[in-house]
Amino acid sequence: MRPILLQGHERSLTQIKFNNEGDLLFSCSKDHIINVWFSHNGERLGTYDGHNGTVWTIDVDSQSKYLISGSADNTLRLWSVSTGKCLFTWEFPTAVKRVHFSDDDEQVVCITEQRMGHQGAIRVFKINRDGDGTNQSPDPLHMFHPIGSKATVCAFSYTPNIIITGHESGKVALFDVSTGNEILNNERAHMDVVTDMQLSVDASYFITSSKDKTARLHDTKTLKVLKTFPTETPLNSAALSPTRPYVLLGGGQEAMQVTTTSLRQGKFETRFWHKVFEEEVGRVKGHFGPINTIAVHPAGTCYASGGEDGFVRVHHFDDTYYRAKPYGDLEIDD
Amino acid sequence: EDAAEESNVSAELIAHRKRLVDEWNAWRAHCKKAIADEKRTRGQKVNGELHEEEKEEIE
Numbered sequence: 001m002r003p004i005l006l007q008g009h010e011r012s013l014t015q016i017k018f019n020n021e022g023d024l025l026f027s028c029s030k031d032h033i034i035n036v037w038f039s040h041n042g043e044r045l046g047t048y049d050g051h052n053g054t055v056w057t058i059d060v061d062s063q064s065k066y067l068i069s070g071s072a073d074n075t076l077r078l079w080s081v082s083t084g085k086c087l088f089t090w091e092f093p094t095a096v097k098r099v100h101f102s103d104d105d106e107q108v109v110c111i112t113e114q115r116m117g118h119q120g121a122i123r124v125f126k127i128n129r130d131g132d133g134t135n136q137s138p139d140p141l142h143m144f145h146p147i148g149s150k151a152t153v154c155a156f157s158y159t160p161n162i163i164i165t166g167h168e169s170g171k172v173a174l175f176d177v178s179t180g181n182e183i184l185n186n187e188r189a190h191m192d193v194v195t196d197m198q199l200s201v202d203a204s205y206f207i208t209s210s211k212d213k214t215a216r217l218h219d220t221k222t223l224k225v226l227k228t229f230p231t232e233t234p235l236n237s238a239a240l241s242p243t244r245p246y247v248l249l250g251g252g253q254e255a256m257q258v259t260t261t262s263l264r265q266g267k268f269e270t271r272f273w274h275k276v277f278e279e280e281v282g283r284v285k286g287h288f289g290p291i292n293t294i295a296v297h298p299a300g301t302c303y304a305s306g307g308e309d310g311f312v313r314v315h316h317f318d319d320t321y322y323r324a325k326p327y328g329d330l331e332i333d334d
Numbered sequence: 335e336d337a338a339e340e341s342n343v344s345a346e347l348i349a350h351r352k353r354l355v356d357e358w359n360a361w362r363a364h365c366k367k368a369i370a371d372e373k374r375t376r377g378q379k380v381n382g383e384l385h386e387e388e389k390e391e392i393e
Contacts, residue, residue: 158369158372159372160376202365202366202369204365204366204368204369205365219365221365221368226361276351276354276355276358277351277354327351328348328351330351330352330355331355331359332355332358332359333358333359333362333363334362
Protein backbone atom coordinates (compact mmCIF):
# COMPACT_ATOMS: atom_id res chain seq x y z
CA MET A 1 0.00 0.00 0.00
CA ARG A 2 2.52 2.56 -1.20
CA PRO A 3 1.02 6.03 -0.79
CA ILE A 4 0.99 8.75 -3.41
CA LEU A 5 2.10 12.05 -1.98
CA LEU A 6 0.24 15.07 -3.33
CA GLN A 7 2.43 18.13 -3.09
CA GLY A 8 0.76 21.35 -4.06
CA HIS A 9 -0.40 23.00 -0.89
CA GLU A 10 1.83 25.31 1.10
CA ARG A 11 -0.15 25.18 4.31
CA SER A 12 -2.26 22.73 6.27
CA LEU A 13 -5.15 20.92 4.66
CA THR A 14 -8.66 21.66 5.92
CA GLN A 15 -10.88 19.28 3.94
CA ILE A 16 -10.59 16.75 1.12
CA LYS A 17 -13.40 15.19 -0.93
CA PHE A 18 -13.70 12.59 -3.67
CA ASN A 19 -16.21 13.14 -6.45
CA ASN A 20 -18.97 10.59 -7.01
CA GLU A 21 -16.91 8.45 -9.40
CA GLY A 22 -13.83 8.72 -7.21
CA ASP A 23 -11.54 9.63 -10.12
CA LEU A 24 -11.06 13.14 -8.77
CA LEU A 25 -9.93 14.31 -5.36
CA PHE A 26 -10.54 17.89 -4.24
CA SER A 27 -8.50 19.49 -1.49
CA CYS A 28 -8.63 22.85 0.26
CA SER A 29 -6.16 24.48 2.55
CA LYS A 30 -5.12 27.43 4.68
CA ASP A 31 -3.05 28.58 1.66
CA HIS A 32 -6.31 29.96 0.11
CA ILE A 33 -6.14 27.45 -2.77
CA ILE A 34 -8.40 24.60 -3.82
CA ASN A 35 -6.75 21.85 -5.86
CA VAL A 36 -8.17 18.96 -7.86
CA TRP A 37 -6.11 15.80 -8.45
CA PHE A 38 -6.46 12.54 -10.34
CA SER A 39 -6.87 10.04 -7.55
CA HIS A 40 -5.23 7.13 -9.41
CA ASN A 41 -1.83 8.78 -9.97
CA GLY A 42 -1.88 11.96 -7.91
CA GLU A 43 -1.39 14.24 -10.88
CA ARG A 44 -2.77 17.72 -10.35
CA LEU A 45 -5.55 18.54 -12.77
CA GLY A 46 -6.09 22.14 -11.76
CA THR A 47 -6.71 24.77 -9.13
CA TYR A 48 -9.60 26.98 -8.14
CA ASP A 49 -8.05 30.34 -7.42
CA GLY A 50 -9.90 33.29 -5.94
CA HIS A 51 -10.39 32.99 -2.20
CA ASN A 52 -8.55 35.52 -0.05
CA GLY A 53 -8.39 33.51 3.14
CA THR A 54 -8.24 29.99 4.51
CA VAL A 55 -10.58 27.73 2.57
CA TRP A 56 -12.26 25.79 5.36
CA THR A 57 -14.57 23.56 3.42
CA ILE A 58 -15.51 22.19 0.00
CA ASP A 59 -18.06 19.89 -1.56
CA VAL A 60 -18.65 18.66 -5.08
CA ASP A 61 -22.01 17.78 -6.61
CA SER A 62 -22.87 14.26 -7.77
CA GLN A 63 -22.29 15.13 -11.44
CA SER A 64 -18.85 16.68 -10.83
CA LYS A 65 -20.19 19.82 -12.47
CA TYR A 66 -20.16 22.29 -9.60
CA LEU A 67 -17.85 22.73 -6.65
CA ILE A 68 -18.86 24.78 -3.61
CA SER A 69 -16.36 26.24 -1.16
CA GLY A 70 -16.46 28.23 2.06
CA SER A 71 -13.68 30.45 3.33
CA ALA A 72 -12.36 32.69 6.09
CA ASP A 73 -12.69 35.55 3.55
CA ASN A 74 -16.41 35.44 4.45
CA THR A 75 -17.48 34.12 1.08
CA LEU A 76 -19.20 31.04 -0.26
CA ARG A 77 -18.21 30.35 -3.87
CA LEU A 78 -19.61 28.21 -6.65
CA TRP A 79 -17.07 26.94 -9.18
CA SER A 80 -17.21 25.13 -12.48
CA VAL A 81 -15.33 21.88 -11.86
CA SER A 82 -14.13 21.52 -15.46
CA THR A 83 -13.06 25.12 -16.21
CA GLY A 84 -11.96 26.23 -12.74
CA LYS A 85 -13.97 29.42 -13.14
CA CYS A 86 -15.72 30.98 -10.14
CA LEU A 87 -19.37 31.22 -11.18
CA PHE A 88 -20.90 32.98 -8.20
CA THR A 89 -19.87 34.46 -4.85
CA TRP A 90 -22.07 34.92 -1.79
CA GLU A 91 -20.79 37.29 0.89
CA PHE A 92 -21.43 37.11 4.63
CA PRO A 93 -20.38 39.02 7.75
CA THR A 94 -18.29 36.06 8.99
CA ALA A 95 -16.32 33.03 7.80
CA VAL A 96 -17.94 30.01 6.16
CA LYS A 97 -16.97 26.90 8.10
CA ARG A 98 -18.86 24.06 6.46
CA VAL A 99 -20.70 23.35 3.21
CA HIS A 100 -22.66 20.37 1.92
CA PHE A 101 -24.52 19.61 -1.32
CA SER A 102 -27.91 17.93 -1.13
CA ASP A 103 -28.30 14.50 -2.73
CA ASP A 104 -30.20 15.95 -5.70
CA ASP A 105 -27.56 18.71 -6.21
CA GLU A 106 -30.33 21.32 -5.98
CA GLN A 107 -29.34 22.84 -2.64
CA VAL A 108 -26.32 23.78 -0.60
CA VAL A 109 -26.24 24.19 3.18
CA CYS A 110 -23.56 26.28 4.87
CA ILE A 111 -22.53 27.29 8.36
CA THR A 112 -21.21 30.78 9.02
CA GLU A 113 -19.23 31.47 12.12
CA GLN A 114 -20.36 33.28 15.24
CA ARG A 115 -18.04 36.24 15.74
CA MET A 116 -17.96 39.89 16.86
CA GLY A 117 -21.63 40.59 17.31
CA HIS A 118 -22.71 38.21 14.57
CA GLN A 119 -24.66 35.10 15.44
CA GLY A 120 -23.69 31.81 13.87
CA ALA A 121 -26.06 31.03 11.03
CA ILE A 122 -27.12 28.12 8.90
CA ARG A 123 -28.28 28.99 5.41
CA VAL A 124 -29.64 26.86 2.61
CA PHE A 125 -29.20 28.11 -0.95
CA LYS A 126 -31.00 26.87 -4.03
CA ILE A 127 -28.50 26.18 -6.80
CA ASN A 128 -29.80 27.21 -10.20
CA ARG A 129 -28.47 24.52 -12.54
CA ASP A 130 -29.86 26.08 -15.73
CA GLY A 131 -27.55 27.97 -18.03
CA ASP A 132 -23.89 28.52 -17.22
CA GLY A 133 -24.31 28.53 -13.43
CA THR A 134 -23.60 32.25 -12.99
CA ASN A 135 -27.25 33.16 -12.49
CA GLN A 136 -27.70 32.39 -8.78
CA SER A 137 -29.94 34.04 -6.24
CA PRO A 138 -27.93 35.99 -3.66
CA ASP A 139 -30.62 35.30 -1.04
CA PRO A 140 -30.87 32.06 0.88
CA LEU A 141 -33.89 29.82 0.59
CA HIS A 142 -33.77 29.31 4.36
CA MET A 143 -31.76 30.85 7.14
CA PHE A 144 -31.76 30.43 10.90
CA HIS A 145 -29.58 30.88 13.95
CA PRO A 146 -29.22 27.70 15.97
CA ILE A 147 -29.58 28.61 19.63
CA GLY A 148 -27.12 27.31 22.20
CA SER A 149 -23.79 25.84 21.24
CA LYS A 150 -22.53 26.90 17.83
CA ALA A 151 -22.67 24.49 14.91
CA THR A 152 -19.35 23.23 13.55
CA VAL A 153 -20.46 20.67 10.94
CA CYS A 154 -23.65 20.03 8.96
CA ALA A 155 -25.12 17.78 6.29
CA PHE A 156 -28.44 17.10 4.59
CA SER A 157 -30.26 14.03 5.88
CA TYR A 158 -32.31 11.76 3.63
CA THR A 159 -35.48 13.62 4.65
CA PRO A 160 -36.08 16.85 2.71
CA ASN A 161 -35.48 20.02 4.76
CA ILE A 162 -33.91 18.17 7.66
CA ILE A 163 -30.23 18.77 8.30
CA ILE A 164 -27.91 17.09 10.75
CA THR A 165 -25.58 19.30 12.74
CA GLY A 166 -22.63 18.77 15.06
CA HIS A 167 -21.77 21.41 17.63
CA GLU A 168 -18.95 22.90 19.66
CA SER A 169 -20.39 21.48 22.87
CA GLY A 170 -20.37 17.94 21.50
CA LYS A 171 -24.07 17.99 20.70
CA VAL A 172 -25.52 16.53 17.52
CA ALA A 173 -28.94 17.68 16.39
CA LEU A 174 -31.56 17.58 13.65
CA PHE A 175 -32.93 20.90 12.40
CA ASP A 176 -35.88 21.67 10.19
CA VAL A 177 -34.39 24.29 7.86
CA SER A 178 -37.76 25.74 6.87
CA THR A 179 -38.64 26.69 10.48
CA GLY A 180 -35.21 26.73 12.12
CA ASN A 181 -36.55 24.47 14.84
CA GLU A 182 -34.40 21.87 16.50
CA ILE A 183 -36.34 18.66 16.03
CA LEU A 184 -34.15 16.35 18.04
CA ASN A 185 -30.81 16.44 19.78
CA ASN A 186 -28.32 14.35 21.67
CA GLU A 187 -26.60 16.82 24.01
CA ARG A 188 -24.11 14.21 25.15
CA ALA A 189 -23.16 12.72 21.80
CA HIS A 190 -19.61 13.94 22.50
CA MET A 191 -17.94 15.66 25.44
CA ASP A 192 -16.05 18.20 23.29
CA VAL A 193 -16.12 19.90 19.86
CA VAL A 194 -17.48 17.83 16.97
CA THR A 195 -14.79 18.14 14.28
CA ASP A 196 -16.12 16.08 11.38
CA MET A 197 -19.26 14.34 10.23
CA GLN A 198 -19.61 11.95 7.29
CA LEU A 199 -22.75 10.14 6.22
CA SER A 200 -23.31 6.55 5.14
CA VAL A 201 -24.29 6.07 1.49
CA ASP A 202 -28.02 6.09 2.30
CA ALA A 203 -27.57 8.72 5.07
CA SER A 204 -29.30 6.45 7.58
CA TYR A 205 -26.30 6.64 9.87
CA PHE A 206 -23.28 8.88 10.21
CA ILE A 207 -19.92 9.08 11.91
CA THR A 208 -18.61 12.01 13.92
CA SER A 209 -15.15 12.72 15.27
CA SER A 210 -14.45 14.91 18.27
CA LYS A 211 -11.73 16.56 20.29
CA ASP A 212 -12.94 14.29 23.10
CA LYS A 213 -10.73 11.60 21.45
CA THR A 214 -13.62 9.46 20.31
CA ALA A 215 -15.47 8.88 17.07
CA ARG A 216 -19.05 7.67 17.12
CA LEU A 217 -21.67 6.19 14.83
CA HIS A 218 -25.15 7.67 15.17
CA ASP A 219 -28.56 6.60 13.92
CA THR A 220 -29.84 9.52 11.80
CA LYS A 221 -33.46 8.96 12.78
CA THR A 222 -33.05 8.76 16.57
CA LEU A 223 -29.56 10.27 17.03
CA LYS A 224 -28.83 7.31 19.25
CA VAL A 225 -25.14 6.43 19.51
CA LEU A 226 -24.68 3.05 17.84
CA LYS A 227 -20.93 2.56 18.23
CA THR A 228 -18.03 4.30 19.94
CA PHE A 229 -14.38 4.26 18.87
CA PRO A 230 -12.15 5.54 21.68
CA THR A 231 -8.58 6.66 20.88
CA GLU A 232 -5.78 8.42 22.81
CA THR A 233 -5.70 11.55 20.72
CA PRO A 234 -8.03 14.42 19.81
CA LEU A 235 -9.69 13.50 16.51
CA ASN A 236 -10.13 15.84 13.54
CA SER A 237 -11.74 13.53 11.05
CA ALA A 238 -13.66 10.27 10.71
CA ALA A 239 -14.69 8.49 7.52
CA LEU A 240 -16.77 5.43 6.67
CA SER A 241 -15.39 2.86 4.28
CA PRO A 242 -17.93 1.57 1.78
CA THR A 243 -17.70 -2.17 0.99
CA ARG A 244 -15.52 -2.95 4.03
CA PRO A 245 -16.76 -2.76 7.64
CA TYR A 246 -14.17 -0.21 8.72
CA VAL A 247 -14.08 3.36 9.88
CA LEU A 248 -11.00 5.54 9.44
CA LEU A 249 -10.00 8.01 12.14
CA GLY A 250 -7.41 10.75 12.07
CA GLY A 251 -6.15 13.40 14.44
CA GLY A 252 -3.20 14.04 16.67
CA GLN A 253 -2.04 16.42 19.31
CA GLU A 254 -1.12 19.92 18.13
CA ALA A 255 2.67 20.38 17.94
CA MET A 256 2.65 22.93 20.77
CA GLN A 257 1.01 20.41 23.10
CA VAL A 258 3.17 17.40 22.22
CA THR A 259 5.77 18.06 24.91
CA THR A 260 3.13 18.24 27.60
CA THR A 261 1.49 14.95 26.72
CA SER A 262 2.51 11.32 26.51
CA LEU A 263 4.41 10.00 23.51
CA ARG A 264 1.62 7.98 21.98
CA GLN A 265 -0.71 10.94 21.61
CA GLY A 266 1.66 12.75 19.30
CA LYS A 267 1.54 9.94 16.73
CA PHE A 268 -0.06 10.98 13.51
CA GLU A 269 -1.61 7.84 12.17
CA THR A 270 -4.81 6.98 10.36
CA ARG A 271 -6.53 4.43 12.56
CA PHE A 272 -8.73 1.70 11.11
CA TRP A 273 -11.46 0.46 13.42
CA HIS A 274 -13.97 -2.29 12.85
CA LYS A 275 -17.31 -0.55 12.52
CA VAL A 276 -19.39 -3.24 14.20
CA PHE A 277 -16.98 -4.80 16.71
CA GLU A 278 -15.54 -1.48 17.93
CA GLU A 279 -12.03 -2.94 17.75
CA GLU A 280 -8.97 -1.28 16.26
CA VAL A 281 -7.70 -3.26 13.26
CA GLY A 282 -4.71 -1.25 12.06
CA ARG A 283 -2.83 2.00 11.71
CA VAL A 284 -1.20 3.78 8.78
CA LYS A 285 1.67 6.16 9.49
CA GLY A 286 2.94 8.93 7.30
CA HIS A 287 2.06 12.46 8.23
CA PHE A 288 4.43 14.72 10.17
CA GLY A 289 1.63 16.52 11.96
CA PRO A 290 -1.99 16.00 12.94
CA ILE A 291 -4.32 14.54 10.32
CA ASN A 292 -7.01 17.11 9.63
CA THR A 293 -9.20 15.38 7.11
CA ILE A 294 -9.82 11.88 5.72
CA ALA A 295 -11.90 10.77 2.74
CA VAL A 296 -12.55 7.30 1.36
CA HIS A 297 -13.04 6.57 -2.35
CA PRO A 298 -16.76 5.93 -3.02
CA ALA A 299 -15.92 2.42 -4.25
CA GLY A 300 -13.72 1.81 -1.21
CA THR A 301 -10.61 1.19 -3.33
CA CYS A 302 -8.43 3.88 -1.79
CA TYR A 303 -8.44 6.58 0.84
CA ALA A 304 -6.78 9.95 1.25
CA SER A 305 -5.66 11.92 4.27
CA GLY A 306 -4.83 15.61 4.49
CA GLY A 307 -2.49 16.81 7.19
CA GLU A 308 -1.45 19.81 9.17
CA ASP A 309 1.90 19.19 7.39
CA GLY A 310 0.44 20.42 4.08
CA PHE A 311 0.46 17.03 2.37
CA VAL A 312 -2.28 14.86 1.00
CA ARG A 313 -1.49 11.14 0.99
CA VAL A 314 -3.49 8.80 -1.22
CA HIS A 315 -3.36 5.12 -0.28
CA HIS A 316 -4.60 2.56 -2.79
CA PHE A 317 -5.54 -0.67 -1.07
CA ASP A 318 -3.78 -3.77 -2.34
CA ASP A 319 -5.07 -7.31 -2.77
CA THR A 320 -4.28 -8.40 0.76
CA TYR A 321 -6.59 -5.73 2.11
CA TYR A 322 -9.54 -7.17 0.17
CA ARG A 323 -8.66 -10.79 0.86
CA ALA A 324 -8.09 -10.24 4.58
CA LYS A 325 -10.89 -11.61 6.71
CA PRO A 326 -9.61 -10.91 10.19
CA TYR A 327 -12.94 -11.88 11.69
CA GLY A 328 -13.88 -14.90 9.60
CA ASP A 329 -16.69 -15.19 7.11
CA LEU A 330 -19.31 -13.01 8.77
CA GLU A 331 -21.21 -10.97 6.18
CA ILE A 332 -21.75 -7.40 7.31
CA ASP A 333 -24.25 -5.11 5.60
CA ASP A 334 -22.92 -1.75 4.52
CA GLU B 335 -4.29 -26.55 13.34
CA ASP B 336 -2.98 -23.71 15.46
CA ALA B 337 -5.61 -21.45 14.02
CA ALA B 338 -8.31 -23.97 14.85
CA GLU B 339 -7.08 -24.26 18.41
CA GLU B 340 -7.02 -20.52 18.78
CA SER B 341 -10.55 -20.26 17.54
CA ASN B 342 -11.60 -22.78 20.19
CA VAL B 343 -10.09 -20.66 22.90
CA SER B 344 -12.02 -17.62 21.79
CA ALA B 345 -15.30 -19.38 21.09
CA GLU B 346 -16.99 -16.94 23.40
CA LEU B 347 -15.59 -13.98 21.49
CA ILE B 348 -16.68 -15.49 18.20
CA ALA B 349 -20.19 -15.93 19.53
CA HIS B 350 -20.12 -12.33 20.75
CA ARG B 351 -19.06 -11.07 17.32
CA LYS B 352 -21.66 -13.19 15.62
CA ARG B 353 -24.29 -11.59 17.82
CA LEU B 354 -23.00 -8.07 17.04
CA VAL B 355 -23.12 -8.79 13.31
CA ASP B 356 -26.63 -10.21 13.55
CA GLU B 357 -27.79 -7.13 15.46
CA TRP B 358 -26.13 -4.81 12.95
CA ASN B 359 -27.55 -6.59 9.90
CA ALA B 360 -31.04 -6.62 11.41
CA TRP B 361 -30.79 -2.90 12.10
CA ARG B 362 -29.54 -2.23 8.54
CA ALA B 363 -32.44 -4.18 7.07
CA HIS B 364 -34.80 -2.14 9.24
CA CYS B 365 -33.19 1.16 8.07
CA LYS B 366 -33.36 0.24 4.42
CA LYS B 367 -37.02 -0.60 4.69
CA ALA B 368 -37.78 2.60 6.62
CA ILE B 369 -36.03 4.76 4.00
CA ALA B 370 -37.78 2.97 1.13
CA ASP B 371 -41.15 3.46 2.86
CA GLU B 372 -40.46 7.12 3.50
CA LYS B 373 -39.44 7.76 -0.10
CA ARG B 374 -42.50 5.93 -1.35
CA THR B 375 -44.86 8.05 0.77
CA ARG B 376 -43.25 11.15 -0.72
CA GLY B 377 -43.81 9.74 -4.20
CA GLN B 378 -40.12 9.35 -4.89
CA LYS B 379 -38.70 6.42 -6.71
CA VAL B 380 -36.88 3.85 -4.66
CA ASN B 381 -33.59 2.23 -5.55
CA GLY B 382 -34.28 -1.12 -7.16
CA GLU B 383 -37.60 0.06 -8.56
CA LEU B 384 -36.24 1.86 -11.58
CA HIS B 385 -38.61 3.12 -14.19
CA GLU B 386 -37.59 2.87 -17.80
CA GLU B 387 -37.89 6.56 -18.70
CA GLU B 388 -35.68 7.81 -15.88
CA LYS B 389 -32.88 5.95 -14.25
CA GLU B 390 -32.28 6.88 -10.65
CA GLU B 391 -28.74 7.67 -9.71
CA ILE B 392 -26.94 4.97 -7.90
CA GLU B 393 -25.51 6.45 -4.76
